[in-house]
Amino acid sequence: xxIATKRQYESLTEERxxxxxxxxxxxxxxxxxxxxxxxxxxxxxxxxxxxxxxxxSLILKQALPYAKVVGESWPLTLKRAIIEANALKKQFEFAxxxxxxxxxxxxxxxxxxxxxxxxxxIAREGLIQLEPYPKLSKDIGxxxxxxxxxxxxxxxxxxxxxxxxxxFSNPELCKITEELIFTDPFFxxxxxxxEPSLRAEVEAIxxxxxLKLEVxxxxxxxxxxxxxxxxxxLHTGSIFAxxxxxxxIDPEFAFYGPIGFDIGIFLANLIVQSITREAEARNTIVQxxxxxxxxxxxxxxxxxxxxxxxxxxxxxxFEEYVLEKVFHDTLGFAGCELIRRTIGLAHVKDLDxxxxxxxxxxxxxxxxxxxxxxxxxxxxxxxxxxxxSLLEENHK
Amino acid sequence: xxIATKRQYESLTEERxxxxxxxxxxxxxxxxxxxxxxxxxxxxxxxxxxxxxxxxSLILKQALPYAKVVGESWPLTLKRAIIEANALKKQFEFAxxxxxxxxxxxxxxxxxxxxxxxxxxIAREGLIQLEPYPKLSKDIGxxxxxxxxxxxxxxxxxxxxxxxxxxFSNPELCKITEELIFTDPFFxxxxxxxEPSLRAEVEAIxxxxxLKLEVxxxxxxxxxxxxxxxxxxLHTGSIFAxxxxxxxIDPEFAFYGPIGFDIGIFLANLIVQSITREAEARNTIVQxxxxxxxxxxxxxxxxxxxxxxxxxxxxxxFEEYVLEKVFHDTLGFAGCELIRRTIGLAHVKDLDxxxxxxxxxxxxxxxxxxxxxxxxxxxxxxxxxxxxSLLEENHK
Numbered sequence: 001x002x003i004a005t006k007r008q009y010e011s012l013t014e015e016r017x018x019x020x021x022x023x024x025x026x027x028x029x030x031x032x033x034x035x036x037x038x039x040x041x042x043x044x045x046x047x048x049x050x051x052x053x054x055x056x057s058l059i060l061k062q063a064l065p066y067a068k069v070v071g072e073s074w075p076l077t078l079k080r081a082i083i084e085a086n087a088l089k090k091q092f093e094f095a096x097x098x099x100x101x102x103x104x105x106x107x108x109x110x111x112x113x114x115x116x117x118x119x120x121x122i123a124r125e126g127l128i129q130l131e132p133y134p135k136l137s138k139d140i141g142x143x144x145x146x147x148x149x150x151x152x153x154x155x156x157x158x159x160x161x162x163x164x165x166x167x168f169s170n171p172e173l174c175k176i177t178e179e180l181i182f183t184d185p186f187f188x189x190x191x192x193x194x195e196p197s198l199r200a201e202v203e204a205i206x207x208x209x210x211l212k213l214e215v216x217x218x219x220x221x222x223x224x225x226x227x228x229x230x231x232x233x234l235h236t237g238s239i240f241a242x243x244x245x246x247x248x249i250d251p252e253f254a255f256y257g258p259i260g261f262d263i264g265i266f267l268a269n270l271i272v273q274s275i276t277r278e279a280e281a282r283n284t285i286v287q288x289x290x291x292x293x294x295x296x297x298x299x300x301x302x303x304x305x306x307x308x309x310x311x312x313x314x315x316x317x318f319e320e321y322v323l324e325k326v327f328h329d330t331l332g333f334a335g336c337e338l339i340r341r342t343i344g345l346a347h348v349k350d351l352d353x354x355x356x357x358x359x360x361x362x363x364x365x366x367x368x369x370x371x372x373x374x375x376x377x378x379x380x381x382x383x384x385x386x387x388x389s390l391l392e393e394n395h396k
Numbered sequence: 397x398x399i400a401t402k403r404q405y406e407s408l409t410e411e412r413x414x415x416x417x418x419x420x421x422x423x424x425x426x427x428x429x430x431x432x433x434x435x436x437x438x439x440x441x442x443x444x445x446x447x448x449x450x451x452x453s454l455i456l457k458q459a460l461p462y463a464k465v466v467g468e469s470w471p472l473t474l475k476r477a478i479i480e481a482n483a484l485k486k487q488f489e490f491a492x493x494x495x496x497x498x499x500x501x502x503x504x505x506x507x508x509x510x511x512x513x514x515x516x517x518i519a520r521e522g523l524i525q526l527e528p529y530p531k532l533s534k535d536i537g538x539x540x541x542x543x544x545x546x547x548x549x550x551x552x553x554x555x556x557x558x559x560x561x562x563x564f565s566n567p568e569l570c571k572i573t574e575e576l577i578f579t580d581p582f583f584x585x586x587x588x589x590x591e592p593s594l595r596a597e598v599e600a601i602x603x604x605x606x607l608k609l610e611v612x613x614x615x616x617x618x619x620x621x622x623x624x625x626x627x628x629x630l631h632t633g634s635i636f637a638x639x640x641x642x643x644x645i646d647p648e649f650a651f652y653g654p655i656g657f658d659i660g661i662f663l664a665n666l667i668v669q670s671i672t673r674e675a676e677a678r679n680t681i682v683q684x685x686x687x688x689x690x691x692x693x694x695x696x697x698x699x700x701x702x703x704x705x706x707x708x709x710x711x712x713x714f715e716e717y718v719l720e721k722v723f724h725d726t727l728g729f730a731g732c733e734l735i736r737r738t739i740g741l742a743h744v745k746d747l748d749x750x751x752x753x754x755x756x757x758x759x760x761x762x763x764x765x766x767x768x769x770x771x772x773x774x775x776x777x778x779x780x781x782x783x784x785s786l787l788e789e790n791h792k
Binding site for chain 2: 153158165166171172178213217220223225226311312315318321322
């Protein structure tokens with residue numbers, strides 16, 4: 001007779017994280033380990049554990065059963081830890097160089113043990129410091145093409161695709177996006193957070209029925225179109241980067257959604273940078289914007305031809321139709337991200353940390369204008385170059 | 397200590413069906429029961445069980461672990477029985493008068509015990525015999541509005557909607573539709589079945605890249621757009637009807653898909669009737685076509701206003717956008733159904749049973765022409781009256 005003791009969730013301390021790491025057969029038995037919690041503590045603990053006299057290290061990430069935002073605390077499913085770990089493993093199949101290696105998962109304790117990437121910097125921080133990141137857009141374009149194509153109906157047997165749709169059902173985190181990106185910023189909602197000087201612009205958005213109709217369509221697309229396994233939150237704070245490496249982390253919002261969503265969120269965060277920069281530093285970002293789409297679309301196209309299983313894949317115009325749809329969706333989603341990062345609940349340091357009030361407000365107004373234009377003109381823009389022209393016009 | 401005996405699936409005989417029915421607490425203990433298997437035996441057993449000296453009766457439907465089509469037999473998931481029973485129960489919540497009552501379900505034996513509707517006739521049979529069915533389109537329009545609206549994001553909490561998407565994941569039966577409606581008829585595929593005299597028309601379809609592009613888009617929509625819980629196979633053979641009653645049965649293809657699919661399949665089967673009829677009998681069908689859409693859309697609109705939970709529901713143009721999308725999708729799906737019922741694997745008696753070869757071939761050519769026109773012109777047709785004009789022109 002065996003006594004099964006059901007383990008219960010409890011959050012770790014640094015000491016307990018070390019004990020946990022020792023049980024993983026990762027470090028040698030006599031290794032002396034040190035641990036520091038390096039997360040922001042809002043959603044997860046992130047324990048950085050390393051040998052005191054050796055090279056080995058790892059990250060032990062534990063989801064917390066609540067989210068803290070602007071002082072409030074609300075419960076949030078622990079299931080997101082296993083969604084994140086499974087998404088990382090799925091993405092690793094297709095973009096092994098561009099995501100951290102997952103060493104172990106623990107569903108009860110909501111723990112993911114993974115590769116230590118602390119030699120890299122969060123891309124948002126680096127971009128704010130004007131680091132050029134020469135590989136960033138090529139790597140992200142490749143990551144997007146590989147992960148999105150390979151998890152779509154164009155590459156997967158329909159049974160496997162539908163199995164993954166259920167596996168990655170992620171209602172609680174999707175609801176956060178549905179509200180904070182697609183709804184609240186467009187209504188006078190208590191979650192919104194904007195500078196008083198922007199009130200005229202914000203009220204113009206709340207009263208813009210034409211804009212809201214387009215956002216409603218984008219929200220509907222987000223809620224119904226199970227095209228591919230998305231990262232779900234691919235802003236520049238979810239990317240580690242250096243001169244030579246790019247790693248996409250934190251896919252806890254992963255679910256089956258419209259392909260353009262991941263691309264749009266990433267591009268929006270580059271567009272914020274393009275708004276705040278001048279001259280050569282700005283050119284670098286504009287090139288990243290262009291290259292992200294070019295690398296994504298050309299790689300998607302190569303995969304379509306080499307690995308596509310859809311019977312209609314050679315039907316004249318179908319590949320173009322799919323990529324055009326993704327492009328228009330991308331612009332619409334980018335527009336929503338620009339607006340919500342300026343007036344919604346979750347802001348970006350790229351804008352908020354600018355000390356000069358006049359300049360900061362000017363940039364925020366630009367972000368709102370570009371966001372609106374991308375949403376409203378998404379079907380009139382037929383190339384990434386046309387998008388860049390729109391950015392240039394706005395920047396004058 | 398209890399000994400759990402896991403029951404294993406086995407198909408029933410008429411005798412065993414009676415024993416099973418006696419265990420249901422439905423009939424009185426001393427009732428004498430008679431049983432006859434009334435299904436077509438291709439996919440399911442349908443046992444009709446009734447009291448010899450009483451009024452009570454029921455239907456005991458058991459899924460078979462294989463499908464027999466054109467002499468071939470292939471395995472088919474038994475899970476479809478519980479999908480069907482759960483879909484009936486979900487639809488009953490919103491359209492209680494229009495679906496059979498489910499008395500009991502048995503997942504292991506793939507059995508659904510339900511209301512006996514044998515006093516009604518399958519609508520396809522009745523329509524072929526020119527029965528007018530005055531309530532048919534009003535009831536089906538109502539059924540469509542109630543079941544599709546109430547299972548959509550416009551009515552459900554997002555957690556409940558996403559739970560239902562997973563519950564009704566139905567990959568095996570979806571694959572049948574993906575192949576037999578959206579793919580095989582448009583390629584020279586072995587499942588196709590058409591009269592040799594139609595070869596020129598069929599080859600024209602196979603070579604029509606513009607048509608195939610549009611069908612590819614419709615297939616993509618079917619595979620990705622989780623808008624509402626569909627019946628999934630709403631042809632006139634899935635409907636019991638009389639002068640005073642309408643009941644929708646057999647939702648074993650139920651899954652979350654695009655709203656227009658159910659409407660389109662039903663309309664296509666009415667359109668087949670409109671092709672084969674003349675004069676007053678034809679007018680009756682044309683009125684059913686018009687009324688199906690009018691009743692669906694007006695009821696959907698009433699539900700939108702009275703029960704809609706979407707924050708954007710009052711945004712100018714959003715309701716119209718949603719209904720227009722559904723309308724265009726409806727026409728495209730109807731077109732695919734018309735083509736596949738003429739040249740694909742599964743035909744309809746409405747056309748195939750016409751003895752006069754010249755007339756039969758003429759009707760089949762009309763079905764192909766209308767099907768193509770609906771697919772190609774779906775975005776140019778803006779009202780059900782415009783669709784009827786198209787039918788009139790084709791009928792001349």
